[in-house]
Amino acid sequence: MAAKILIVDDEPAIAENLQAILSAKGYETSCAFDGSEAVAKARHEKPDLILLDVMLPKMDGFDVCRLLKSDPHGAKLKILMTTGLDRMGDVEKAFQCGASDYLIKPFGSVKLLQKVEKLLSGA
Amino acid sequence: MSSFEAGAAGFVLGAACGAAGAAALALANRRRLGRFLSFAAHEINTPLTAVNMTILNFISGALGPVEKTQEPWLKMLREQAERLALIVGDLRDFIHLRLRDGLSMHSESVDLTPVLEAAVESVSWGFSQAGVAVRTRVDAGLPKVLADADRLQRVFVDILYHCRKFRDSGGIDVAAEAGLDGRIRVAFAYAGVKSSARESALALDLYYPARVRKDQLLTATGLGLGVLRLFLREQGGDLSVSNQPDGRSVITADLSAAGGGR
Structure with missing residues (x-):
């Protein structure tokens, strides 16, 4: 069964890019465009991995991460946070909130797939 | 105290409070302007990031096959989009330094070689197309x-673009070495406009690109060398401009060794 990935980014063009790459590799994907929607979709769809942007409307990525990691199944959930190069301070905060790893935007498909495969394989 | 003296004291106190109030208001306005411009930079960066990612994905073939004849154009787009992102990043840092509460730097012990290699690699395609060789010696x-690796890489890329713009002929030689004082110096040398010591010093002025002078030999790339010097100083480093005896221009980034120095 294909792994399920929830893509969270308030910029549709970025979300579409990520969806195109991950779908082409056979992953089952869905998108959320703000923090509240991300939490609702994550709880409903129970993805294996969330690609989570930091700067989001309604609730930022850190709060989304903290909230989902405190859910009963949160410990197993893998969260790959994505942030812009202008916000390097976010990286440390992402780990403090329970993120599994991070990617600095803009990133290409090779880097993305490497990180996704590594996280999903539990390495 | 006479009524005149009391009135005068009240006037002085009122003026002082007025001045303090005006200063506080000016500071609040400056910070608000800083927040606004920082937000604007972020907003510019968001679609730029999407464009950059799309180009990267086209180049890697992730979005389908690309015609061989189209590849160079995509690479050119990629280089220009990255260059724009570089300027926006510099602008945002500058806004934080000058109009907000400073820059959130992550200075740490950094291996210079990969930072320098990444900077050169990021411009290599466009520079080779323009016939500009970059020779690096570490x-x-x-x-x-001691540096913020990403910001240091950005400074190196900015310097490379400066060298490319103001070179007359030949390539760019980059040499990184330790000085006797324990500092690390990365020198970018190129054959370009030979400027006087005065002009070289002026080129490091913070607002140099905004100068309008007929005797100005150089203009600037990006936000100018003065801003790059500001970024390096924030990381415990410095920037200088000089001419070699053979007439080549040299831009030198002076960096702190992680273990100390000077």
């Missing part, structure tokens, strides 16, 4: 430097 056993 002394063996160079100690690590």
